[in-house]
Structures are given as C-alpha cells and as structure tokens.
Amino acid sequence: MLVPKTAGISEASTSLSLGERRLEALDHAAGLVARAWAEFDQARETEVTPSAQLLDELRAPLPEHGDDVIKGLNDASAVLDASLAQARPRYFAYIGSSGLEVGALADLLAHSYDINLALEAGAASLLEAQAITWLGDFLGYPALTGSFTSGGTVSNLTALAAARERALPRSRANGLSGVRCAVYCSQEAHYSIKRAAEVLGIGRDWVRAIAIDAERRMDPIALAERIDADMREGITPIAVIATAGTTLTGAVDPLNELADVCARSGVWLHVDGAYGLPAAGASATSDLFAGLARADSVTVDCHKWMFVPKACSAVLVRDPRTLSNVFAHDEAYVPHAGEALNAVDITLEYSRPMRALKLWLAFKVHGAAAFRAAIARNCEQARDLYERAGALDGIAVLASGPQLSIVPLRRTVPGCPDENAHNAELCTRLQSDGRVYVSPATIDGEVWLRPCFTNFRTTSDDVHLLLGLIESEGADCSHHG
Numbered sequence: 001m002l003v004p005k006t007a008g009i010s011e012a013s014t015s016l017s018l019g020e021r022r023l024e025a026l027d028h029a030a031g032l033v034a035r036a037w038a039e040f041d042q043a044r045e046t047e048v049t050p051s052a053q054l055l056d057e058l059r060a061p062l063p064e065h066g067d068d069v070i071k072g073l074n075d076a077s078a079v080l081d082a083s084l085a086q087a088r089p090r091y092f093a094y095i096g097s098s099g100l101e102v103g104a105l106a107d108l109l110a111h112s113y114d115i116n117l118a119l120e121a122g123a124a125s126l127l128e129a130q131a132i133t134w135l136g137d138f139l140g141y142p143a144l145t146g147s148f149t150s151g152g153t154v155s156n157l158t159a160l161a162a163a164r165e166r167a168l169p170r171s172r173a174n175g176l177s178g179v180r181c182a183v184y185c186s187q188e189a190h191y192s193i194k195r196a197a198e199v200l201g202i203g204r205d206w207v208r209a210i211a212i213d214a215e216r217r218m219d220p221i222a223l224a225e226r227i228d229a230d231m232r233e234g235i236t237p238i239a240v241i242a243t244a245g246t247t248l249t250g251a252v253d254p255l256n257e258l259a260d261v262c263a264r265s266g267v268w269l270h271v272d273g274a275y276g277l278p279a280a281g282a283s284a285t286s287d288l289f290a291g292l293a294r295a296d297s298v299t300v301d302c303h304k305w306m307f308v309p310k311a312c313s314a315v316l317v318r319d320p321r322t323l324s325n326v327f328a329h330d331e332a333y334v335p336h337a338g339e340a341l342n343a344v345d346i347t348l349e350y351s352r353p354m355r356a357l358k359l360w361l362a363f364k365v366h367g368a369a370a371f372r373a374a375i376a377r378n379c380e381q382a383r384d385l386y387e388r389a390g391a392l393d394g395i396a397v398l399a400s401g402p403q404l405s406i407v408p409l410r411r412t413v414p415g416c417p418d419e420n421a422h423n424a425e426l427c428t429r430l431q432s433d434g435r436v437y438v439s440p441a442t443i444d445g446e447v448w449l450r451p452c453f454t455n456f457r458t459t460s461d462d463v464h465l466l467l468g469l470i471e472s473e474g475a476d477c478s479h480h481g
C-alpha cells in the first residue's frame, strides 16, 4: 500500500487539536444538539431518508486531509437526522432508549476526560462505586459491588462466568475438561444466555429451557425437577437465570420461588433484568420483583428503561469475591496496591469508559422520584393500550395483561387466509408510514406487533395514534381473503 508522504506539511495543518476554533465548534455542536432535543419533544410526521447528496458523501473515500469542523458537524448531524433514532417518542420497536439529555452531556464530559476505569482513577472510581450503590438502592437490591458494562449481553456473560467459577472452582484455569454442566432459564429468556453458554464453554445445548406458565413465567416446579434430574445424572448446575421482564412479552419470573429452588440445591441465582428491572423501583410494579434481594447477581440495562444513552448496563453482585475469583489477574504491567483490587479485577473488559457518570448525573439532576414516575407512566400507557385494543373488534391481545410495558397485539380478520402475512404486512406498512415505529414478534407461532414503551417522551396521544394507525393501515392491507 502506498503511504502518502507527510513531509513538508505544516504542523498546523496536521494538528489534531481544534485550537482557536474550539469554542466555535462547541457552540455549533450545542446548537445542533439543542435542535435535536427540541425535535424529540414531539414525534415527527415522517421518517427522513438519506438525500442523494448524503448517500454520495457516505460512499466517499478516506479523506487524507481534513475539512472545516463546522461542515463536518453539519454532515454528522445530517446522517443522524436521516437515521432511526430510538429517542423519538413514537419509537415503539424492540426495547428502545431515550438518550436522556443530561446523560448525553455526561457522555460529552466523560469522553473529553477519557478516564480509564480499568485501574484506580481517583474520584472517578469512587463515583462508579457510588453509582452502583445508588442503582442497587433504586432497585431494592443490596449490591456490594458491581460494574458498568457495554450491555446486557456482557453483564449476563460476566455474571455467568462468576457462577461457573463458583460451581466449578478453577474451571477458569483448567477449562471444563469434559465436565458436564448446565444453566437453567425460561423458554423465553433472552438469547444472550445461550451466547454466554457458548462463550463460557458450557455449551449452548446445555441451556435448559424450562417451561412457562399461562403468564409466560418460568415454572419453578419444572425447574426443580430438571435440576434434580440433572444432578442425578452427574450434571453440575451452574446457575438459574430468572428473567425480570422477558424481551418478548415483559413477563417477570417468580423470583422468590426460583430463589427457594436455588437455595435448596445450592445453585447460583442470576436475574436478567436488562429490560424490566427498573420497574422494581416503581411502587405499582415493585411487588412483581419480590425475592430480588436473594439473587447472587443481577443485570440491568440503564440504557433501556433508566433512559440514559447507550452503552450503560450494570452487573451487580452481593458477594464481591465472586467477581474477583473469576476475573482477577496479577500481571507485571497491572500493579496492585497491596490487597486492593483494581476495577479490572471484577470485569471482563480492560479499557473501560466512565459509563457510570451518565447514570450518576441523571440521579443527581432529576432525582430517583422522576425515574420512578416515568417508569410508572410507561406501564400505565401499556395498560391503557391493552384495554383499548382489547375492547375493539378485530384486534387480539394476550389473555394475560401486560406485566410491564410490552403489549403484543395483532389484527384478526374473519375469513383471512393468512393472518400472519396480514400482520407482517401491517408492521411493514406502519414502519414505512413513518409516524410510528413498531417491530414484529412471533408468539406461539403467530406474528404479532409488539409495541414496547420505555421512553419518557412518549405521551398518551402517541399511544392512541398507534392504535388508530393499526386500525386504519390494517384495513388497507392485502391478505384479506
């Protein structure tokens, strides 16, 4: 490859500092951010698609020399404007997030200082510890330690690595060497559990998918029977993973009963609350999470229903040694101050940004009560949609109402030869209409629309518009028979 010569180019033209233009760039960026925030307050009537000029820009080759910073910022803003932003109030697909304003500001600050939370980092390390304590207090989980990670997938992997080491001491050193072991979760657990089993050498086929009840929650009796049967066969149970808010329908597994099963068999209980756990902090829903404090570890994604920008998940544990037992290393270039652990000794990652700052600042600026209220509002919106949709002819809802903020619904059309195709088409039509954004999901072999409310900007009017559009767009769909 031909490497271009830089000799003869002045220092100023190759500098990586914005120099005298710093404030101008910051002011301009602030204007773009303020415009975006104002735009997110209300839903826009259609999605913006990339212009021909933008598409050209996005195919341009690597620039060898820089361009004007204001132009660069405008180009970046144009790309973001033509993208699907979860921060918009009518983004109801998958499990969205909101890009909380103070969270975005915290990210700007954190990234500017670019502190590495792998090692002792002064006040930043204390702040991370405080944010973990505050999060545990909010949820009602007595976390003695924990860390912020890049997502629920990594938080679940982190917790299961600790569980594996407790069940099979020294497996981190020896490998599993043919030891048969298993993890247990509901049929509707998130697939990050399978991925963790793959990565940790447990094996995906050793994830026991336990039957669910009529409310789609893991059946504790079926769980106990499966653990007992495995133990009789010499298979070591590594962990039970309870889901506190399944991705498909928002079902919360019965944590107390599952904790009883785990206590009886000495098995690690992990709660995957990546989506739903923040609802443990809201009084109307907190009872659903009774028993949470008995879990050995929990996952919660603050970038979902705590509204802060991605990526900000947390894994919390009751016994700090369980994490250091599996992650601590003594390396020549990572000194330890006496017995003290480095942050990296309890995480999978090494270089780690200061993810805690956005949650910490959000709690400081808004207070926990504002979060409890916003979560409760999303749950009320789900209940409102469920009741309104259930009262209409031609729209089916699940027999059991929403436990949290997901409301699967589908159109039923008498005489329609293929209702799945009808609902899939309806979902595509809604997405291309652009006023709302929903995703489809398959439940018991049927195609459903699966709106999920996790945005503090969503209003009741947004929810009612969704229902209206489902009716009007549905009436225009083909596959009517």
Ligand SMILES: Cc1ncc(COP(=O)(O)O)c(C=O)c1O
Binding pocket: 095, 150, 151, 152, 153, 154, 156, 190, 192, 243, 245, 246, 247, 272, 273, 274, 275, 301, 313
């Ligand atoms: C229950 C549950 N667990 C884990 C995850 C994975 O989280 P992340 O996307 O942050 O890796 C999700 C994502 O939706 C989830 O719903």
